[in-house]
Structure formats: C-alpha cells, structure tokens
Amino acid sequence: MSGQQNKKKGFDLGLLKRIFSFTRPYSRTLYLVMTLGVVLALLAPLRPYLIKMSVDKYISNNLMQGLIWISVIQFGLLIVESALRFLFSYRANWLGQTVVNDMRNSVFKKVLFQNISFYDRTPIGTLTTRTINDIESINDIFSEGIISIVADILTIVAIITVMMVTDWRLTLVCLATFPLLIIATWWFKEAVNKSFQRVRNAVAALNAFAQEHLTGMYIVQAFAAEDGEMKKFTDINTEHRNANIKGIFAYSVFFPMVEIILAMSLGLLVWYGASRIMNYGATPGDIISFVLYLNLLFRPLRMMADKFNVLQMGVIAGERVFAVMDSEENLPNNGTLSATDLRGQVEFRDVHFSYKPGVPVLRGVSFRLDAGRTMAVVGHTGAGKTSLISILNRLYEIETGEIFIDGRSLTEYDIYSLRGRIGIVLQDVFLFSGTITDNITLRNADISRDKVEHVAKMLGIHDFIMKLPGGYDFNIMERGNSLSQGQRQLISFARALLYDPAILILDEATSSVDSESEQLIQNAIDTLIKGRTSIVIAHRLSTIRKADEILVMDKGIVKERGNHNELIAAQGAYFDLYTAVEQKKEKEVF
Ligand SMILES: Nc1ncnc2c1ncn2[C@@H]1O[C@H](COP(=O)(O)OP(=O)(O)OP(=O)(O)O)[C@@H](O)[C@H]1O
Ligand SMILES: [Mg+2]
Structure with a gap:
C-alpha cells in the first residue's frame, strides 16, 4: 500500500x-x-x-x-x-x-x-x-x-x-x-x-x-x-x-x-x-x-x-x-503605548503610501492638526482621501514618512488601544444582520441599553430609531438593505460616538438625502465633532465651511491648506470649485 x-x-x-x-x-x-x-x-x-x-x-x-x-x-x-x-x-x-x-x-x-x-x-x-x-x-x-x-x-x-x-x-x-x-x-x-x-x-x-x-x-x-x-x-x-x-x-x-x-x-x-x-x-x-x-x-x-x-x-x-x-500578514503590533488618555493632536510628516508597490497613492502628505480642531479633507474622487484615514488607523502600513499622534509615532502605540480611541464612520456603512442595538454596540455586552439610548439622544436620532418597528430591537436584514443610506449613516454615527473617541474620522457619503435626514445628519455631525479632533472627508458645503482647516487633496498630494476664508482669498483650486458650486446653487462641493 x-x-x-x-x-x-x-x-x-x-x-x-x-x-x-x-x-x-x-x-x-x-x-x-x-x-x-x-x-x-x-x-x-x-x-x-x-x-x-x-x-x-x-x-x-x-x-x-x-x-x-x-x-x-x-x-x-x-x-x-x-x-x-x-x-x-x-x-x-x-x-x-x-x-x-x-x-x-x-x-x-x-x-x-x-x-x-x-x-x-x-x-x-x-x-x-x-x-x-x-x-x-x-x-x-x-x-x-x-x-x-x-x-x-x-x-x-x-x-x-x-x-x-x-x-x-x-x-x-x-x-x-x-x-x-x-x-x-x-x-x-x-x-x-x-x-x-x-x-x-x-x-x-x-x-x-x-x-x-x-x-x-x-x-x-x-x-x-x-x-x-x-x-x-x-x-x-x-x-x-x-x-x-x-x-x-x-x-x-x-x-x-x-x-x-x-x-x-x-x-x-x-x-x-x-x-x-x-x-x-x-x-x-x-x-x-x-x-x-x-x-x-x-x-x-x-x-x-x-x-x-x-x-x-x-x-x-x-x-x-x-x-x-x-500567512504572516498581521500588522506588527510592537507598540506598548496606551492611547487611553489621548488628546488627539495629529501630524503627518511627508507620508508616502501605496497599496501596490510602484503605484503611489499618497505622495508626500504633510499637515498638522491640533487637538480638538476639525479638518475637512476635500478633493476629487481617487485623490487619496479615504487612503489618508485608513493609514491613520493603521489598517495599512505607510512606506516612508511618519505619522504622529500627540507627538508620538503611530507605531509606538498598542494598535488595539489606539483603534479604540479613534472613532470612524465610513463612506459606505456596513451593517450586520442583527438589531439596531447590536449594530451600535457591535455586540459588546458591556454596553448597556441606556448608554446606547443616551448616545442616540445626543445625536438626535432617538426619535428616528423609535419610529422603526421594534425600535432599538428593529432587525436589520443582511447588509442593512432595509435602511436607507442616510439612515445607515446615522446608525454608524452612534456606533462611533459610543466610544467617545479622542479622534473622530468621518468619510461623508456623497449621496444627497432628503431634507429631513439632511437636517438630522448635519446636527448629528455637529454633535459628533464637537470637542474632539475630527478629520472629515467632506462633501457638504456646510461641513467644509465650519471646519477650522481645509486640506485640498489632488492625486495624492496636498494642493492647498487653510480655512475657508483663507482659501477663497488665495483664489486657487478651492476658490474655483467653490465659485462654480455657488453659481449652480448646489449643496456639495466635491
Ligand atoms: N484597497 C485598495 N487597493 C488598491 N488600490 C486602492 C485601494 N483602495 C483605493 N485604491 C486606489 O487608491 C487611490 C486613492 O483611493 P481613495 O479611496 O483614497 O480615493 P478617495 O479620495 O477616497 O476617492 P472617493 O472620493 O471616490 O472616495 C485610487 O486610485 C484607488 O484606485
Ligand atoms: Mg473615499
């Protein structure tokens, strides 16, 4: 045999x-x-x-x-x-x-x-x-x-x-x-x-x-x-x-x-x-x-x-x-620094990044955002906005340059501790099959229903949730198809706020929503970013205008930086886009 x-x-x-x-x-x-x-x-x-x-x-x-x-x-x-x-x-x-x-x-x-x-x-x-x-x-x-x-x-x-x-x-x-x-x-x-x-x-x-x-x-x-x-x-x-x-x-x-x-x-x-x-x-x-x-x-x-x-x-x-x-593809988690008391100052120093070697996505990005301030990132599709925030969360490793949080290199932090202090709302919200509560807490049993409701009330979405059949126990079907895109984003706001993150990352969905949801979303965003460092990939004019700083991205580089008034005065790329939008009376810039 x-x-x-x-x-x-x-x-x-x-x-x-x-x-x-x-x-x-x-x-x-x-x-x-x-x-x-x-x-x-x-x-x-x-x-x-x-x-x-x-x-x-x-x-x-x-x-x-x-x-x-x-x-x-x-x-x-x-x-x-x-x-x-x-x-x-x-x-x-x-x-x-x-x-x-x-x-x-x-x-x-x-x-x-x-x-x-x-x-x-x-x-x-x-x-x-x-x-x-x-x-x-x-x-x-x-x-x-x-x-x-x-x-x-x-x-x-x-x-x-x-x-x-x-x-x-x-x-x-x-x-x-x-x-x-x-x-x-x-x-x-x-x-x-x-x-x-x-x-x-x-x-x-x-x-x-x-x-x-x-x-x-x-x-x-x-x-x-x-x-x-x-x-x-x-x-x-x-x-x-x-x-x-x-x-x-x-x-x-x-x-x-x-x-x-x-x-x-x-x-x-x-x-x-x-x-x-x-x-x-x-x-x-x-x-x-x-x-x-x-x-x-x-x-x-x-x-x-x-x-x-x-x-x-x-x-x-x-x-x-x-x-x-x-497969040894786990990120090296050699950092020991706890992120529990993060203030939330963020600095990028000449950061280069690519998904595939030889195809650069970020080509020398530098900026500094002080704790508690809000930065809006704008730019055309494919400019590298989402990539910028993915590397801040260490979902991907950068090639050269350095990222600092509170003055310490990103790699010095314990990765899980760090991610626990960075709240993130993505462009397309993914919901799991389960109840609204499950999706907000991600099945963390330590989080009480009261806490969930408290967060929802803060964001002004409690009433919206209560209107759903079953309220917080409303069963979301696979991939969240039973809710509209705006509604899904509201749920993910609660998910992010629940952990009271030091740094909030928001990748705004481009889609226009009805005016009632729009109002809800705008109020919720205001609550979300208040008092914490926020990086918002923004499409809404209202969000961009309110930001302390605007980063205009183009093909992986930072084209302009400044607040709304400064950039308008500079009469550069942002100014051109803004005036074009103003003429058409649209709500979105990019
Ligand atoms: N997972 C990935 N693997 C390989 N390449 C990617 C990946 N994600 C994005 N890219 C590429 O990186 C570049 C930047 O993509 P990114 O998602 O950062 O753009 P963006 O500015 O967020 O665009 P949008 O406004 O459309 O969301 C694009 O050229 C894209 O093709
Ligand atoms: Mg994107």
Missing part, C-alpha cells in the same frame, strides 16, 4: 502529521481508537475460525454439547466485536468533529486578525471555502480516512495470515485474482479522483457565483440581466452535474467488478478446494471458513481506494487551510 501512497501527487506526510498534531489535546482518545483498530483487526479472523472448528470438530463428529458451547462463544464474540466496533466508530468520529471544531475556530481567529490588505487580494468566497468546506474534508480524514485505512490494512494482514497458516496453497489459488483487483482499484481511484477534483471546482464556482450575484441582485435586476446570468449559472451547474455523473459512473462500474472478482475467487476456491479435500486432507470446515475469509477480505478492499481518495482530499484541504493559518 505504501507504494500507492508515494505515487500520489501532493500527498505529504508532513501535512498529515500536522493535521494530527491537532489531536494532541485528545491523545487519549486517539490512542483508544488506535488500540480498538488493532483489536478489531485481530478479532476479525476469529469467528470464521470458530465456524471451521464447529464444522470439523463438532458437526462432523455429532458432538451436540460442544456445538452448543462453541455457538455460545461465537455469539458472545459477536456481541463483543459489535460493541468494540461501535466504540471505535463513535470515538473516531468524535475525534474528527472535535479536531475540526478547534481547527475552524483557529482559522477564523487567524482570519479575523488578518491585515486588511490581505482582503484586497483574497476573494471572500475563497475564505468561506477555507473555513467551511475545506475543514469539513479534514474531518473525513478522521472518520473515513487514515484510521480506518490502517485498521483495514491490519484486518487484511490478519486474515491473510490465518488463511496462509491454514492452507497456503489454497490461499494462493484463491488470491490469484488479486492482480485484476489491483488494476480495477487503480482505475477506479484515478477516475474518482479526477471527478472529485472537478466536482470540487464546480462547487467552488457555484458558491462564488451564487454569492456574488445574490449580493449584486439589485444591479442584475435593475439592468434586466437575469437571462444572461441565468445562462452562466446553468453552464456552471451543468459542469457540476457532469462531473458528478463521471464519478458515479466509476462507482457503478467498480462495485459490480469487485463482485465478479470475488465470485472468481470463490470459484477458484471451490474448484481447487475440492481437490485439496480429496487428495490432501483439507476439511470441509476449511472451505467454509475460506468463503467467510474471502468475504471479510473483499469488504475493506472494496472501500480502500475510496478511502485513499478521501485521505488525499483531506490532506489537500489541510494544505490550503494551513496556508491561511501560516
């Missing part, structure tokens, strides 16, 4: 070892299962042997008393064997599920703490597959893979040994069909393996397609693209069916073939066995027990190829899961 193992592409004993390292906390169960496997293998040839004894010793000689005894022993053995088999399969599966549970937790934990740039490169569908499907395949290693393969091999060895000892010539004749069986098994393994791979790819494609199109359903329907998308889905689905049918074909051919080979073995047994009885003193009991041995032998052999595939799949899945576990 080891020959077969080595031939497998991608089969890696090191990986298997690593998968098994997850059983360490449960080593007693592992040893128990392994011991049971050995015991069951040794017990396997026992019953046929007892049957041979009853035939040869007791039935042939008409010893009724002995026959009853040996039958009782056999019955007892059956009970013991069944009980052990139950324990074996129950504990092996328990082990699998427990290991899988641990693994899934540690993968998700790893994913949670992954650097944001990791998500720019890794499709969400892939991560879902890693945490759900791949880990499920690893479970199969325990329930159907390695342990039962080892147990099966032991059983086979035990049975063949007993057969050989009983009558080696007869054994060799019976097993003359083995080359056929090996060829059939090899073909089956390859066929199933290929279709397995295809099925897996098709499932991944189905998942990704469904996920993406359900998320983008609004666009699909708004552009009446249903037919085109349906066609694409049908194609992927057909591939899935065809791949499965290929696999089913292999099964449908292989199992009858094994039956035929077994029948051939039995035929050889009867033919050669008869001459053994007549000429060499073999007993009828030998023949009967050989029939049973052959049956016992073929049962695990039939499943062996399948189990090897399962094992291989599990190991491949393990490799992928470990790739996620090993």
Whole structure:
C-alpha cells in the first residue's frame, strides 16, 4: 500500500502529521481508537475460525454439547466485536468533529486578525471555502480516512495470515485474482479522483457565483440581466452535474467488478478446494471458513481506494487551510503605548503610501492638526482621501514618512488601544444582520441599553430609531438593505460616538438625502465633532465651511491648506470649485 501512497501527487506526510498534531489535546482518545483498530483487526479472523472448528470438530463428529458451547462463544464474540466496533466508530468520529471544531475556530481567529490588505487580494468566497468546506474534508480524514485505512490494512494482514497458516496453497489459488483487483482499484481511484477534483471546482464556482450575484441582485435586476446570468449559472451547474455523473459512473462500474472478482475467487476456491479435500486432507470446515475469509477480505478492499481518495482530499484541504493559518500578514503590533488618555493632536510628516508597490497613492502628505480642531479633507474622487484615514488607523502600513499622534509615532502605540480611541464612520456603512442595538454596540455586552439610548439622544436620532418597528430591537436584514443610506449613516454615527473617541474620522457619503435626514445628519455631525479632533472627508458645503482647516487633496498630494476664508482669498483650486458650486446653487462641493 505504501507504494500507492508515494505515487500520489501532493500527498505529504508532513501535512498529515500536522493535521494530527491537532489531536494532541485528545491523545487519549486517539490512542483508544488506535488500540480498538488493532483489536478489531485481530478479532476479525476469529469467528470464521470458530465456524471451521464447529464444522470439523463438532458437526462432523455429532458432538451436540460442544456445538452448543462453541455457538455460545461465537455469539458472545459477536456481541463483543459489535460493541468494540461501535466504540471505535463513535470515538473516531468524535475525534474528527472535535479536531475540526478547534481547527475552524483557529482559522477564523487567524482570519479575523488578518491585515486588511490581505482582503484586497483574497476573494471572500475563497475564505468561506477555507473555513467551511475545506475543514469539513479534514474531518473525513478522521472518520473515513487514515484510521480506518490502517485498521483495514491490519484486518487484511490478519486474515491473510490465518488463511496462509491454514492452507497456503489454497490461499494462493484463491488470491490469484488479486492482480485484476489491483488494476480495477487503480482505475477506479484515478477516475474518482479526477471527478472529485472537478466536482470540487464546480462547487467552488457555484458558491462564488451564487454569492456574488445574490449580493449584486439589485444591479442584475435593475439592468434586466437575469437571462444572461441565468445562462452562466446553468453552464456552471451543468459542469457540476457532469462531473458528478463521471464519478458515479466509476462507482457503478467498480462495485459490480469487485463482485465478479470475488465470485472468481470463490470459484477458484471451490474448484481447487475440492481437490485439496480429496487428495490432501483439507476439511470441509476449511472451505467454509475460506468463503467467510474471502468475504471479510473483499469488504475493506472494496472501500480502500475510496478511502485513499478521501485521505488525499483531506490532506489537500489541510494544505490550503494551513496556508491561511501560516500567512504572516498581521500588522506588527510592537507598540506598548496606551492611547487611553489621548488628546488627539495629529501630524503627518511627508507620508508616502501605496497599496501596490510602484503605484503611489499618497505622495508626500504633510499637515498638522491640533487637538480638538476639525479638518475637512476635500478633493476629487481617487485623490487619496479615504487612503489618508485608513493609514491613520493603521489598517495599512505607510512606506516612508511618519505619522504622529500627540507627538508620538503611530507605531509606538498598542494598535488595539489606539483603534479604540479613534472613532470612524465610513463612506459606505456596513451593517450586520442583527438589531439596531447590536449594530451600535457591535455586540459588546458591556454596553448597556441606556448608554446606547443616551448616545442616540445626543445625536438626535432617538426619535428616528423609535419610529422603526421594534425600535432599538428593529432587525436589520443582511447588509442593512432595509435602511436607507442616510439612515445607515446615522446608525454608524452612534456606533462611533459610543466610544467617545479622542479622534473622530468621518468619510461623508456623497449621496444627497432628503431634507429631513439632511437636517438630522448635519446636527448629528455637529454633535459628533464637537470637542474632539475630527478629520472629515467632506462633501457638504456646510461641513467644509465650519471646519477650522481645509486640506485640498489632488492625486495624492496636498494642493492647498487653510480655512475657508483663507482659501477663497488665495483664489486657487478651492476658490474655483467653490465659485462654480455657488453659481449652480448646489449643496456639495466635491
Ligand atoms: N484597497 C485598495 N487597493 C488598491 N488600490 C486602492 C485601494 N483602495 C483605493 N485604491 C486606489 O487608491 C487611490 C486613492 O483611493 P481613495 O479611496 O483614497 O480615493 P478617495 O479620495 O477616497 O476617492 P472617493 O472620493 O471616490 O472616495 C485610487 O486610485 C484607488 O484606485
Ligand atoms: Mg473615499
């Protein structure tokens, strides 16, 4: 069997070892299962042997008393064997599920703490597959893979040994069909393996397609693209069916073939066995027990190829899961400075930043914002405004230059402590499925309902929330689709204010909202930024005008700085834009 193992592409004993390292906390169960496997293998040839004894010793000689005894022993053995088999399969599966549970937790934990740039490169569908499907395949290693393969091999060895000892010539004749069986098994393994791979790819494609199109359903329907998308889905689905049918074909051919080979073995047994009885003193009991041995032998052999595939799949899945576990993309959190008493002075000194090497996004940004003041950042789309605030939160690492908060370098702070003191409201608000309260507190159980209501009242959005069915318990559907964009932003204001941050970052949504929401939002923004350092990526003229300082960004550099009056007086880029907007009487500048 080891020959077969080595031939497998991608089969890696090191990986298997690593998968098994997850059983360490449960080593007693592992040893128990392994011991049971050995015991069951040794017990396997026992019953046929007892049957041979009853035939040869007791039935042939008409010893009724002995026959009853040996039958009782056999019955007892059956009970013991069944009980052990139950324990074996129950504990092996328990082990699998427990290991899988641990693994899934540690993968998700790893994913949670992954650097944001990791998500720019890794499709969400892939991560879902890693945490759900791949880990499920690893479970199969325990329930159907390695342990039962080892147990099966032991059983086979035990049975063949007993057969050989009983009558080696007869054994060799019976097993003359083995080359056929090996060829059939090899073909089956390859066929199933290929279709397995295809099925897996098709499932991944189905998942990704469904996920993406359900998320983008609004666009699909708004552009009446249903037919085109349906066609694409049908194609992927057909591939899935065809791949499965290929696999089913292999099964449908292989199992009858094994039956035929077994029948051939039995035929050889009867033919050669008869001459053994007549000429060499073999007993009828030998023949009967050989029939049973052959049956016992073929049962695990039939499943062996399948189990090897399962094992291989599990190991491949393990490799992928470990790739996620090993990715060292966590930001270095070497800072020790606590941000608890942050005043909130921010300084950028010649900051250069890019998402991809060679494609600069910020090209030497410098500014200084004193604690408690408000800065509006304006600029055309793609100017680098959102990037500017992402690096302040250390979601991404800068290339050169330095960022200071309260005069200390950003890297000196403990990252989580720092993020806890920076409140952030993003351009497109993401809401999780759950209640309004869940979304404001992010399921932090330490925050009381009173506190949530207090914050909502401060922001002037309590009445709006109370008007929703269920009020604070209003259930937000997946991704917050049940609320308008303005309403979602109001919820995220509360989320940001709740932690009373020293520095507030607000990426204003560009969309115009109705005048009632507009008023609510403006008042809420005023409350939010009062008394704390605020960086507002602003589109509303009202917000920009009120700011202590305006930063005009253009293609990754700071084009102008100053307050509204200064910039108007300077008659530069800001002045041009402002006058254009004034003429059109619009509310938004950029
Ligand atoms: N995650 C990312 N990976 C790679 N490039 C990015 C990423 N996010 C933004 N960029 C690029 O960085 C540049 C600046 O983007 P940024 O989001 O900072 O612009 P912005 O000023 O916020 O624009 P908008 O007003 O449209 O929100 C753009 O050219 C954009 O293509
Ligand atoms: Mg932006």
